Amino acid sequence: MPSSIPGVVDVVVFRGARAAADAAPDLLVEVPHGATRSEDFTALAAQLQSPLPEGLADFFHVNTDVGAPELAEALAARVVADDPTRTALVLRCRVPRTFIDCNRRIDAAPSDFKAGRVTPGLMPWITHPDDRALLLERYDRYVACVRDAVARTMPRGAMVMMHSYAPRSVDVEVDADIVKNLRRAYLPEVEPTWPLRPEVDVIARALDGRVFVPEAVLTALRVGLAQVGVTMALSATYPMHPSTLAYAHAEAWPGRTLCVEVRRDLVADPFDPFVEMTIGATKVARFTDALAAAVRAFG
DSSP states (O other), rough: OOEEEEEETTEEEEEEETTTTTOSSSSSEETTTTTOOOHHHHHHHHHHOSSTTTHHHHHHHHSSSTTTTHHHHHHHHHHHSSSSSSSEEEEOOOTTTTBBBBOOOOOOOOHHHTTOOOOOSSSSOOOHHHHHHHHHHHHHHHHHHHHHHHHHHTTTTTEEEEEOSSOOOOOOOOOHHHHHHHHHHHTTTTGGOOOBBBEEOOOOOOSSSSSSSSHHHHHHHHHHTTTTOOOESSSSSSOOTTHHHHHHHHHHHEEEEEEEEEEGTTBSSSSTTTTTOOHHHHHHHHHHHHHHHHHHHHH
């Protein structure tokens, strides 16, 4: 199995009680935006020489996928509990996307990121060449770890890419004024004016109309979520876009991947965009049955 790399990736293996000790994973759950703790940001920021925007930690908290690591581990634990012969592998990236996004094609053009409605790969405030080298080295190590894990899981297994997103689509340019503009966007009288996002959005439809997730998996997830009063959409917020590495996985393994966005206010306890949030175990558990049903539907 791949191994954890400090500051890059946490690797956790979940083996069912009857799974062979050397069994390849049946399920891979990737959390590419898993650097959700304040210490993830401060530890890496302290190593950088680029002049960072004042208060950049605010953007870190707004933009990181709080709750996604907890959802991923809850799903893996449920899958092997339901079928003790199975093995699940969870990869949690610990590189903050505030500096470099490990779910992006770094060579993509800015216009590609805009077309995909996603933030850039390497952030514009990273200007020192030593910082670029450091971040690209961590990016490369994370991507190599995921590639190794995917090779061990496919084609027999399935891959879930677990994300969370802010409750509303806040249209703020990612530039040197990001913190000031975010603070303005989240003023109590302004924040409710932004469009509310689906409670769960499956990112699966490409720009050409292809849907990478089997209908049986979508149905299992939709039905399971409905049973706990949660609604699901299909690429209502983002397309599955080639500027993301998620697209590469979905295209390489059609019918074997699932990319899920869960609204953060449904798992945070409470939701507060500018601080490190506590994740409610009961709130996470609300999603576990439906996610596990979707995994079973891969067959």
